[in-house]
Amino acid sequence: MTGETLPPKRWSRSSLTLGLLFFVLALVTVGGFFLLDTRGVDVGGAFAQTGKDLATLFLQPAAVHFTAPEAIQGVALTLALGLLTTVFGAIPAFFGGLLAARNLGPAWLSLTLRGFVSLIRAVPTVLWVLIFAIGAGLGSVAAVVGMTFHSFGYLLKAYSEAFEEVDQGTIEALRASGASWTSVVAQAVVPGALPALMSWTFLRFEINFTTAVAMGAAAGAGGIGFDLFMAAGYYFNLREVGYITWLILIVAAGLEFGATRLHEANRRSGARP
Amino acid sequence: MSPAADIPGIFRRRQLWGGLGLILILAATVGSAVLAQFDFFEGFAAFPKAFAWMGTNFVPDARAWGNLPKILTRLGETVVVSIMATTTAAVASFVLAILGSRTTRFHPAATLVVRVVASLGRNIPVVAWAMIFLLAFGQTFLTGFLALFIESMGFLTRSYLETVDEASAAPVEALRSAGTPWAPLVAQAVVPSVLPGLASWMLFMLETNIRSATLVGLLTGTGIGFLFDLYYKSLNYPSAALTTVAIVVAVLLLEGLSTALRKVIL
Numbered sequence: 001m002t003g004e005t006l007p008p009k010r011w012s013r014s015s016l017t018l019g020l021l022f023f024v025l026a027l028v029t030v031g032g033f034f035l036l037d038t039r040g041v042d043v044g045g046a047f048a049q050t051g052k053d054l055a056t057l058f059l060q061p062a063a064v065h066f067t068a069p070e071a072i073q074g075v076a077l078t079l080a081l082g083l084l085t086t087v088f089g090a091i092p093a094f095f096g097g098l099l100a101a102r103n104l105g106p107a108w109l110s111l112t113l114r115g116f117v118s119l120i121r122a123v124p125t126v127l128w129v130l131i132f133a134i135g136a137g138l139g140s141v142a143a144v145v146g147m148t149f150h151s152f153g154y155l156l157k158a159y160s161e162a163f164e165e166v167d168q169g170t171i172e173a174l175r176a177s178g179a180s181w182t183s184v185v186a187q188a189v190v191p192g193a194l195p196a197l198m199s200w201t202f203l204r205f206e207i208n209f210t211t212a213v214a215m216g217a218a219a220g221a222g223g224i225g226f227d228l229f230m231a232a233g234y235y236f237n238l239r240e241v242g243y244i245t246w247l248i249l250i251v252a253a254g255l256e257f258g259a260t261r262l263h264e265a266n267r268r269s270g271a272r273p
Numbered sequence: 274m275s276p277a278a279d280i281p282g283i284f285r286r287r288q289l290w291g292g293l294g295l296i297l298i299l300a301a302t303v304g305s306a307v308l309a310q311f312d313f314f315e316g317f318a319a320f321p322k323a324f325a326w327m328g329t330n331f332v333p334d335a336r337a338w339g340n341l342p343k344i345l346t347r348l349g350e351t352v353v354v355s356i357m358a359t360t361t362a363a364v365a366s367f368v369l370a371i372l373g374s375r376t377t378r379f380h381p382a383a384t385l386v387v388r389v390v391a392s393l394g395r396n397i398p399v400v401a402w403a404m405i406f407l408l409a410f411g412q413t414f415l416t417g418f419l420a421l422f423i424e425s426m427g428f429l430t431r432s433y434l435e436t437v438d439e440a441s442a443a444p445v446e447a448l449r450s451a452g453t454p455w456a457p458l459v460a461q462a463v464v465p466s467v468l469p470g471l472a473s474w475m476l477f478m479l480e481t482n483i484r485s486a487t488l489v490g491l492l493t494g495t496g497i498g499f500l501f502d503l504y505y506k507s508l509n510y511p512s513a514a515l516t517t518v519a520i521v522v523a524v525l526l527l528e529g530l531s532t533a534l535r536k537v538i539l
Binding site for chain 1: 298301302304305306308309310311312315316319320322323324325326327331350353354356357359360361392393395396397398399400401404405406407408409410411412413414415468469472484485487488491492498501505510517520521524525528534537538539
C-alpha cells in the first residue's frame with residue numbers, strides 16, 4: 001500500500017448536534033406510539049375504513065344540504081375573510097416593518113417590535129379568534145380581528161427582513177448626500193423591497209385562506225369551513241365532505257400556483273444585476 | 274434606440290400599473306367587507322373592548338393554577354404528537370423526494386406522481402384532514418397525528434424535492450459518470466449534502482405543527498386544544514388563560530431551541 005492514510009474522521013459539532021436531534025426525535029416518536037392512549041381503536045380497521053371513506057370522498061362528491069351557488073358563495077366568503085385579514089394586517093405591518101428593520105432604526109426598537117410580534121404569533125390563531133369572540137361576539141368581526149392580529153405579526157417580521165435585504169450601499173449613498181429618513185425609505189428601501197413585499201403578502205393571503213377555512217370550522221366564522229364542519233361533524237355525509245374538499249383543494253392549489261409564480265418571477269428579477 | 278431613451282416612460286407606466294393595482298386591491302377589500310358583513314367601526318371598537326375584557330377576566334386565578342398539572346400533561350401530549358407527526362412525515366418525505374428528484378429518480382413519471390401526492394397533502398387544509406380521519410379514528414391522538422402527518426408530508430416533500438435537486442446535482446453527476454450504482458450514490462453523495470437542509474425544514478415544520486396541533490385538538494377533542502375548548506365553553510376563563518399562557522411558553526421555547534439548533538447545524 002502506498003500513500004498517506006487520512007486522519008480518522010472526527011464528528012464535527014454540527015453533525016454531532018444533528019445526530020443527537022435525530023436520536024431524540026426518533027425516541028419521542030417511537031415512545032409516543034407506545035405510551036399514548038389509542039382508546040381501543042382497531043387501527044387496521046380504521047385505516048381500511050379511511051381508505052374506503054377517501055374513495056367515496058374523492059370519487060363521488062355531491063352537494064346535499066346546499067346548492068352549488070351556495071357553495072360558491074361559501075368559498076367567496078372564505079376568500080373575502082382571507083383578503084380582508086391580509087390587507088388589514090399588511091398596512092400596519094408595513095409601517096411596523098420599517099421601524100423594525102435593523103438598517104433603518106435603532107436596535108432596541110427592532111428588538112422590542114420583533115419580541116412583541118413573536119408573542120402575538122405564539123398564540124395560535126384559533127385562540128385569538130375565540131378570545132376576541134367574547135369581546136366582539138362570534139362571527140365575522142371576531143374572525144377578522146383575530147386573524148388580522150396573526151397576519152400583522154407574520155408580515156411585520158417578513159417585511160422588516162425584506163427591508164434589511166435592500167442594498168446597503170444605496171442607502172449609505174443617499175444618506176451621505178443628505179437625504180432624509182423619509183426619502184431614503186421612499187426612494188430606495190420601499191422600491192427595492194417591493195417584489196419581496198408582494199411575494200410575502202400573497203403567500204400570507206394563501207395562508208389566510210386556509211386559516212379562514214379553519215376558523216369557519218372551529219370558531220364559527222362561516223363560509224366553506226363551516227359547511228365542512230357541518231358535513232363531517234354533524235351530518236356525517238362523506239359525499240358532501242368530498243364536494244367541499246374538492247372546492248377547497250381547487251382554490252388552494254390555484255392560490256399556491258399564483259404564489260409560486262410570483263415568487264419565482266421575483267427571484268429571477270432579483271438575480272439580475 | 275438606446276434603452277435609456279424611454280426612462281420617463283418606464284416610470285410613468287410603472288406608476289400607472291401601481292395605481293391600478295392599488296385601486297383593484299381597494300375595490301376587492303371593500304367588496305370583501307360587504308360580503309363578510311364586516312363593519313369597520315365595529316372591528317376597530319372590538320380591539321379596546323377585547324383587551325379590556327382580557328385584562329380583567331382572562332387572567333389565571335388560584336383555581337386555574339390548581340389545574341396546571343392537567344394542563345401540562347395535555348400540553349405534553351400535544352407536543353409529543355406534533356413531534357411524532359413531524360418526524361414520521363420527514364422520513365416519508367425524504368423517501369418521496371429521493372424517488373421524485375431529478376437527480377435520483379428511476380423514471381421521470383415519478384416526479385409528477387410525487388408532486389401530485391404532496392400537493393394533495395398540503396392543499397387540502399389540515400382541518401379537512403382532521404375531520405376526515407375523525408370519522409374512522411374517533412377522538413384519539415391518532416386522528417390529530419394523521420392529519421398533521423399528511424399536511425407536513427405535503428409541505429416537506431415540496432421543500433425536500435427542491436433541496437435534493439439543488440444540493441446534490443454536481444456530486445451525483447460526478448459519481449454517476451464514475452459508474453457508481455444507485456444505492457451507494459444516494460448514501461454517499463445525496464444524504465450527506467442535504468441532511469442539514471432537511472433538518473432545518475423539519476424544525477420549521479415542527480414549529481408550525483405545534484400551533485396547528487392546538488387547532489386540530491380543538492376540532493377533534495384531543496390534547497391541549499380540547500382542554501382549552503372545555504374551559505372556554507364552561508366559561509372558566511382563568512383556566513383558559515393559563516392554558517393559553519402554557520401554549521405560548523411552549524411555542525416560544527421551541528422556537529428558541531429550533532433557532533439555536535439551526536445555527537449549529539447549517
